[in-house]
Amino acid sequence: MSSSKKITLVTILVSFFMFSCVSSTELEVGGEDGWVVPNSNKTHGDVFNQWASHNRFKVGDTIRFKYKKDSVLVVSEDEYKQCKATKPQLYSNNQDTVFKLDRPGLFYFISGVSGHCEKGQKMIIKVMETESSPDSPPPSSSSSSSLPASTHKKSSASKTAVKFSSSVFVAFSVLVVSVMVWH
Structure with missing residues (x-):
């Protein structure tokens, strides 16, 4: 040759x-505090949405929920608003749940423990659109989010992985x- x-x-x-190679990031929900019932003195119960708004999520990223004697549910927008899940897309109570963000759009999370969601243990994550062509259909969600986009924060609660x-x-x-x- x-x-x-x-x-x-x-x-x-x-x-x-x-x-x-695909680059993805894993972030720990809530940072060092984890997935806990927010302290009533903290930002009017919107702790997790504020945490999410400080991160830019992309398809392939994962989020880790660490908690004790609790659970995490992936729910619809209506179930999120009502703090009540009848048919969650995911239910986990293993104290260390990893969820892969597999599509662009909005993801809704709530605690499955009675009363926790009402106290602010809920979160919306917006996953950014990937580069798209003009023919691409709009996101499947009909609602818009007011969560500002920023970049991933570097902390002990996040790590970047390269997967082959x-x-x-x-x-x-x-x-x-x-x-x-x-x-």
């Missing part, structure tokens, strides 16, 4: 490798490059 063909092949493999879309692809790329170098 000629030198220029090897360089072209390596360039293509490196490009595929770079595009197969396929370890087989990585192994194959290393094998091809190795074969080309030795020939």
